[in-house]
Amino acid sequence: MRIALDAMGGDNAPEQTVKGAVNYLCQWPDENVKVILVGHEDVLRAEIEKYSFDEARINIVHVPKVVAMNDKPARIVKTKRNSSLVRIVELMKNGEADGAVSAGNTGALLSASLFLLDRIPGVRRPAICPLIPSAHGGFLLCDAGANVDVRARDLVQFALMARANSIHIFNQPRPRIGLLNIGTEVGKGNELTMRAHDLFVTHVDNFVGNVEARDVFAGVADVVICDGFVGNTMLKVVEGMVLHVAGWAQDKLKQHPVSKLALSLILRPALKEMARELNYEEHGGSPLLGINGILVVCHGTSNAKAIMNALRTATRCVNENLIASIQKGIKAHMDIFEEQNAFTAK
Amino acid sequence: MRIALDAMGGDNAPEQTVKGAVNYLCQWPDENVKVILVGHEDVLRAEIEKYSFDEARINIVHVPKVVAMNDKPARIVKTKRNSSLVRIVELMKNGEADGAVSAGNTGALLSASLFLLDRIPGVRRPAICPLIPSAHGGFLLCDAGANVDVRARDLVQFALMARANSIHIFNQPRPRIGLLNIGTEVGKGNELTMRAHDLFVTHVDNFVGNVEARDVFAGVADVVICDGFVGNTMLKVVEGMVLHVAGWAQDKLKQHPVSKLALSLILRPALKEMARELNYEEHGGSPLLGINGILVVCHGTSNAKAIMNALRTATRCVNENLIASIQKGIKAHMDIFEEQNAFTAK
Numbered sequence: 001m002r003i004a005l006d007a008m009g010g011d012n013a014p015e016q017t018v019k020g021a022v023n024y025l026c027q028w029p030d031e032n033v034k035v036i037l038v039g040h041e042d043v044l045r046a047e048i049e050k051y052s053f054d055e056a057r058i059n060i061v062h063v064p065k066v067v068a069m070n071d072k073p074a075r076i077v078k079t080k081r082n083s084s085l086v087r088i089v090e091l092m093k094n095g096e097a098d099g100a101v102s103a104g105n106t107g108a109l110l111s112a113s114l115f116l117l118d119r120i121p122g123v124r125r126p127a128i129c130p131l132i133p134s135a136h137g138g139f140l141l142c143d144a145g146a147n148v149d150v151r152a153r154d155l156v157q158f159a160l161m162a163r164a165n166s167i168h169i170f171n172q173p174r175p176r177i178g179l180l181n182i183g184t185e186v187g188k189g190n191e192l193t194m195r196a197h198d199l200f201v202t203h204v205d206n207f208v209g210n211v212e213a214r215d216v217f218a219g220v221a222d223v224v225i226c227d228g229f230v231g232n233t234m235l236k237v238v239e240g241m242v243l244h245v246a247g248w249a250q251d252k253l254k255q256h257p258v259s260k261l262a263l264s265l266i267l268r269p270a271l272k273e274m275a276r277e278l279n280y281e282e283h284g285g286s287p288l289l290g291i292n293g294i295l296v297v298c299h300g301t302s303n304a305k306a307i308m309n310a311l312r313t314a315t316r317c318v319n320e321n322l323i324a325s326i327q328k329g330i331k332a333h334m335d336i337f338e339e340q341n342a343f344t345a346k
Numbered sequence: 347m348r349i350a351l352d353a354m355g356g357d358n359a360p361e362q363t364v365k366g367a368v369n370y371l372c373q374w375p376d377e378n379v380k381v382i383l384v385g386h387e388d389v390l391r392a393e394i395e396k397y398s399f400d401e402a403r404i405n406i407v408h409v410p411k412v413v414a415m416n417d418k419p420a421r422i423v424k425t426k427r428n429s430s431l432v433r434i435v436e437l438m439k440n441g442e443a444d445g446a447v448s449a450g451n452t453g454a455l456l457s458a459s460l461f462l463l464d465r466i467p468g469v470r471r472p473a474i475c476p477l478i479p480s481a482h483g484g485f486l487l488c489d490a491g492a493n494v495d496v497r498a499r500d501l502v503q504f505a506l507m508a509r510a511n512s513i514h515i516f517n518q519p520r521p522r523i524g525l526l527n528i529g530t531e532v533g534k535g536n537e538l539t540m541r542a543h544d545l546f547v548t549h550v551d552n553f554v555g556n557v558e559a560r561d562v563f564a565g566v567a568d569v570v571i572c573d574g575f576v577g578n579t580m581l582k583v584v585e586g587m588v589l590h591v592a593g594w595a596q597d598k599l600k601q602h603p604v605s606k607l608a609l610s611l612i613l614r615p616a617l618k619e620m621a622r623e624l625n626y627e628e629h630g631g632s633p634l635l636g637i638n639g640i641l642v643v644c645h646g647t648s649n650a651k652a653i654m655n656a657l658r659t660a661t662r663c664v665n666e667n668l669i670a671s672i673q674k675g676i677k678a679h680m681d682i683f684e685e686q687n688a689f690t691a692k
Contacts (some may be wrong), residue, residue, distance in 0.1 A: 135594045145528060148536035182491060182578040190494035190575045213579045214586035229536045232528040233559045233576055237583040240560035245591050248481045 001032055002059075003099045003314045004088040007039035007047075008066045010103025010302050014039055017103065018047035020307025025057050027308070033315060036061055036097055038084040063087045069300065073107030077115045085109060089116045092293045099294035099314035101285065103302040109295060110146060110288060117293040120323060122330040122337055125150065126290035127158045127228070128297065129165055131283045132238065136219030140166050143225075144286065145232035152195035153336060155179070155225055159204045160333060161289040162223045164325035168316065170222050177204050178211030178221030180230060185210070192227065200225075203333045246272075284309035287317050289326065294318050347378055348405075349445045349660045350434040353385035353393075354412045356449025356648050360385055363449065364393035366653025371403050373654070379661060382407055382443055384430040409433045415646065419453030423461045431455060435462045438639045445640035445660035447631065449648040455641060456492060456634060463639040466669060468676040468683055471496065472636035473504045473574070474643065475511055477629045478584065482565030486512050489571075490632065491578035498541035499682060501525070501571055505550045506679060507635040508569045510671035514662065516568050523550050524557030524567030526576060531556070538573065546571075549679045592618075630655035633663050635672065640664050 007017045021035045034057050037044050041062035048058065065083035067076060077086055085104045089112045091097035102109055110126060119126065129142035142162035147154065159177050166175040179200055181189040186197060188210060200207045211220050213234060226234070282305055285298035296314045298306050330337070353363045367381045380403050383390050387408035394404065411429035413422060423432055431450045435458045437443035448455055456472060465472065475488035488508035493500065505523050512521040525546055527535040532543060534556060546553045557566050559580060572580070628651055631644035642660045644652050676683070 134590060135597065148528065180579065182494065182575055182582070193575075213582035214589075217586045217590040229528055229539075230576055230579055233526065234579060234583055236528070236559035237580055238587065240563045241584065241587045241591070243560075244480060244563040245587070251481065 001030075001099075001315060001318060002034045002036055002097045003101060003311055003318075004036040004038055004061075004091045004097035005307070005311065006084045006088045006100070006102035006104050007037040007044055008084040009105075010298065010300050010307075012301070012303060013103065014043055014047050016302065016304045017307050018044060019051070019304035020302075021058065021311065022048075022051045022053050023304055024308040024311040026053055028312070028315070031057065033057070034059065035311065036088075036091060038063060038087045038091070039066075040064060061087060061091070067105050067108050069105050071105060071108060073105060073111040076105075076108040076111050080108075086112050086116075089113050089293070089295065092295070093117055099296070099318045101296045101298065101307065101310045101314050103285075103298040103300055103307065103310075105300075106145070106297050109297050113288060113291045113293065113295050117291050117295075119290050120292050120327050120330065122334055123157060123161070123290035123326070124337070125154055125157070126288045127161060128231075128286045129158075129162045129289050130235070130286040131169065132216075132224075132235070133283055134217045134219065136217070137170070138283070139216055139219070139221055140169065140223045141226070141231050141234065142223065142289065143228040143231050144235050145228045146288070147228040148232075149229075150192070150227045152192055152199055155192070155196040155227070156199045156203050156333065156336065157290070157330065159200060159207075159223070159225045160329040161326050162225065163205070164329050165287065165289060165317075165322060166223045167325070168320045168322075172222065174206040175222035176206050176208045176220075177223045177225065178208050178216070180213060180216070180224050180226035180234075181210035182212065183210065184212060196225075199336065203336060282306045282309060284313035287313065287322060292323065294322060347376075347445075347661060347664060348380045348382055348443045349447060349657055349664075350382040350384055350407075350437045350443035351653070351657065352430045352434045352446070352448035352450050353383040353390055354430040354450075356644065356646050356653075358647070358649060359449065360389055360393050362648065362650045363653050364390060365397070365650035366648075367404065367657065368394075368397045368399050369650055370654040370657040372399055374658070374661070377403065379403070380405065381657065382434075382437060384409060384433045384437070385412075386410060407433060407437070413451050413454050415451050417451060417454060419451060419457040422451075422454040422457050426454075432458050432462075435459050435639070435641065438641070439463055445642070445664045447642045447644065447653065447656045447660050449631075449644040449646055449653065449656075451646075452491070452643050455643050459634060459637045459639065459641050463637055463641075465636050466638050466673050466676065468680055469503060469507070469636035469672075470683070471500055471503070472634050473507060474577075474632045475504075475508045475635050476581070476632040477515065478562075478570075478581070479629055480563045480565065482563075483516070484629070485562055485565070485567060486515065486569045487572070487577050487580065488569065488635065489574040489577050490581050491574045492634070493574040494578075495575075496538070496573045498538055498545055501538070501542040501573070502545045502549050502679065502682065503636070503676065505546060505553075505569070505571045506675040507672050508571065509551065510675050511633065511635060511663075511668060512569045513671070514666045514668075518568065520552045521568035522552050522554045522566075523569045523571065524554050524562070526559060526562070526570050526572035526580075527556035528558065529556065530558060542571075545682065549682060628652045628655060630659035633659065633668060638669065640668060 127143035
């Protein structure tokens with residue numbers, strides 16, 4: 001098992017990416033699991049020297065270039081072929097890596113993987129599917145931002161792909177799939193969700209119907225399906241609320257006529273822990289579902305822990321043969337994806 | 347000033363609606379401000395008897411019927427003409443009330459007001475625009491759920507209407523208007539938001555550009571514009587998160603090796619206060635923007651405080667002549683709304 005890591009990708013590279021890789025190897029003592037660090041060799045060597053671990057489990061692949069967050073994704077394979085982001089995808093394409101991880105530009109990762117690896121047969125659009133933590137173990141949200149304008153059949157594909165991903169994550173043979181909507185009753189929603197609801201009834205196993213955003217934290221579904229605009233907005237509301245509520249709570253408690261010291265001893269650690277648990281970014285990133293290869297994307301702000309968890313996610317997806325599971329799921333419902341003009345009609 | 351209250355509307359009617367009306371009158375000692383309680387006379391008389399206040403400031407209008415949450419909105423004026431929900435709108439239509447408040451079925455209120463009061467000239471779709479509280483004073487969210495499939499020009503109308511509403515709420519001559527999007531850069535988003543961005547630049551005063559859901563709680567805009575599906579989802583994420591975070595925090599703190607008593611004395615009140623402040627439902631409901639009359643809709647779960655605040659909102663909207671302000675705003679930009687096929691094109 002060889003996982004390629006874009007060691008130069010993300011706001012905290014290469015310090016946190018290399019640290020994450022080292023931690024991953026130390027906590028996963030299987031000698032057959034190796035990490036390929038992709039980036040500038042001198043820089044990476046300097047980082048590696050900070051740690052003591054089994055260096056035989058790390059390979060370095062040197063590339064001179066880095067993809068920036070503002071690089072245009074569409075032409076990234078042409079303009080930055082010699083970058084860490086493109087190279088990790090190439091390593092998979094060439095059979096030199098079994099999976100890959102990056103905290104770089106998500107659009108560029110999508111573009112490079114579509115160009116070099118292509119989609120799993122039958123898949124129209126790859127989707128992002130992070131785990132949103134909650135007190136009830138969390139749920140997968142798909143699509144969380146890869147596709148902003150979609151059709152009802154795309155939502156069915158997202159459900160089939162996210163389902164394959166969720167079976168192992170939740171260790172449940174039949175995860176509950178919900179369709180995010182603004183009412184639970186049948187017939188609620190916009191054109192997209194109304195059409196999707198009908199298709200889900202026929203094509204999605206254990207479909208629990210429409211679910212509302214207020215209920216997803218209470219554990220009404222294991223997988224929540226929506227378009228990428230709504231999903232990304234939801235992710236960002238959660239992100240904003242966590243920061244906001246934690247900050248507000250501290251301000252409120254400071255005003256209370258009780259020793260500030262006591263509060264900082266009891267409360268701040270508890271709030272910090274909660275903010276950390278609610279922070280989906282630390283929960284291992286998301287495989288780009290639908291791409292014909294295991295490419296796990298993480299938030300640009302990923303720290304060492306997030307990178308370590310993403311490497312674990314990649315390892316798990318390879319071990320569980322996620323690609324084959326998705327392929328099987330899509331194949332079983334090809335009738336709706338293959339219909340004539342299936343994708344020109346809604 | 348006469349505000350008609352749907353005394354039978356909402357989960358907690360008539361106890362909380364009547365209590366809310368009484369509290370409103372007691373806290374607003376202007377004799378010229380009166381409340382018309384609409385509902386079953388016997389029931390309402392029994393509720394009123396619980397309180398001691400200037401009964402001359404309340405009129406009762408008897409109607410036998412109540413609109414249920416599962417009544418079909420479209421035909422409500424035909425099927426339930428003799429209901430409290432329809433009657434408050436009729437009182438406005440007949441000039442017997444200056445404004446109205448209801449915690450009843452929002453779809454039915456929309457339908458009844460469109461049928462009986464019609465829209466302000468030039469308005470295509472009425473929108474809902476509640477205040478979302480935050481540590482920075484909050485922001486108006488429009489549309490929060492009245493319109494699930496909209497066009498870019500509709501978003502411009504929402505912005506113009508919400509702007510008129512916000513000027514008085516925030517006491518700012520030029521409130522900052524943001525377009526909710528999944529990236530702040532120009533060119534980000536789905537087809538709808540990309541088109542809308544271009545129109546906003548030309549037609550919306552003090553447009554601060556795209557705003558992301560993670561930043562709206564930090565006060566980046568006074569008014570946040572989106573379609574009703576996204577807005578309603580956002581509202582519900584906030585609702586769900588507040589409950590979830592408060593519950594989770596309490597669980598976490600219980601585990602801490604410090605006296606539970608101390609925690610319950612310090613923390614629970616602080617968390618409760620915060621949950622209350624974050625609870626948009628208590629913040630006075632939302633006028634149905636674009637309807638040719640002041641109709642304030644509240645959440646179905648409204649308590650007496652929410653009803654009292656909604657009566658205040660209605661009074662404020664009448665005093666400030668919100669209808670005229672909206673009309674002026676729409677009129678100044680009629681060029682884009684009047685273009686041939688304006689509403690068949692995007």
